Amino acid sequence: MAALASAALILGLGLAPSAALADEISGVTTITKEASAQEVAPGETFTYTITVGCSSITENGCFDAQVTDLVPDEFEIVDVAVGGAASDTPAIDGQSIVVDFTEDLGGGIQGLWDSSTATITVTVRxxxxxxxxxxxxxLDNHASITSSNSETKEDVATVVPVIPCSSRRMPRSPWIRPVPSPCREPRSPRRSAARTPPTRRWTPSRSRIPRIRTPHPVPSSTWASPASAP
Incomplete structure (x- = not known):
């Protein structure tokens, strides 16, 4: 009964079916996002591939379909290309990319056709x-698709930056305090092994050893007994 009432209202107002049902959930969108590399290095260029689709039983497609991609700040946007469906020129604002699809769905409504697939290729550095x-x-890169007659869908692609340690060294200067390199792990303090003190053999001190003095002999030529004196 509700469906018949809606149809009667549409016919009574003279509206096109697609325009009257634009705010109802009559379509299903899909989105997948993939990165061409899992690990990236500074200066390296790679691509994100966003694939979106639409399916609808009661309508011609997904109305006002729009894709938004948020590129991480660590990457520079080099190029954005759209294929598989008509769209406006991708709008780039900082790290945000917005693509509006413009397939003619009838009744003055644009979007993605039913059973269609479109691809957005984002090249970053x-x-x-x-x-x-x-x-x-x-680093996660989130992308989403919205439509006025379908629910919002989202997908994410993750890459990991691999940054080598810099080989540049600061010039030696008495006024610059050296900064430890973040590439090296701090050294753990050395732990000296417990040393056993060496055993010493006891020897008596020389001062404690008694000295025995022997009288020096007197030369016979210079000594005479008292009895032999004249």
């Missing part, structure tokens, strides 16, 4: 000045 602290930290 890893920033050269990426700090070493970003090494090994996963």
């Amino acid at each position: 890893v920033r050269d000045d990426l700090p070493y602290e970003a090494n090994g930290v996963p």
Whole structure:
């Protein structure tokens, strides 16, 4: 009964079916996102591939279909290309990319056709000045598709930057305090093994040894007894 009432209202107002049902959930969108590399280095260029689709039983497609992609700050956007469906020129604002699909669905409505698939290729470059602290930290790139007659869908692609240690050294200067390199793990303090003191053999001190003095003999030529004196 509700469906018949809606149809009667549409016919009574003289509206096109697609325009009257634009705010109802009559379509299903899909989105997948993949990265061409899992690990990236500073200065390296790689691509994100976003694939979106639409299916609808009661309508011609997904109305006002729009894809939004948020590129991490660690990457520079080089190029954005759209294939498989008509769309406006991708709008790039900072790290945000917005693509509006413009297939003619009838009744003055644009979007994605039913049973259609479109691909968005985003080429990015890893920033050269990426700090070493970003090494090994996963970076998520979120993309979503919205439509006025379907629910919002989202997908994410993750890459991990691999940053080698810099080989440049600071010039030696008495006014610059050396800074430890973040690439090296701090050294653990050395633990000296317990040493056993060497055993010494006891020897008596020389001062404690009694000295025996012997009288020096007097030469016979210079000594005479009292009895032999004249």
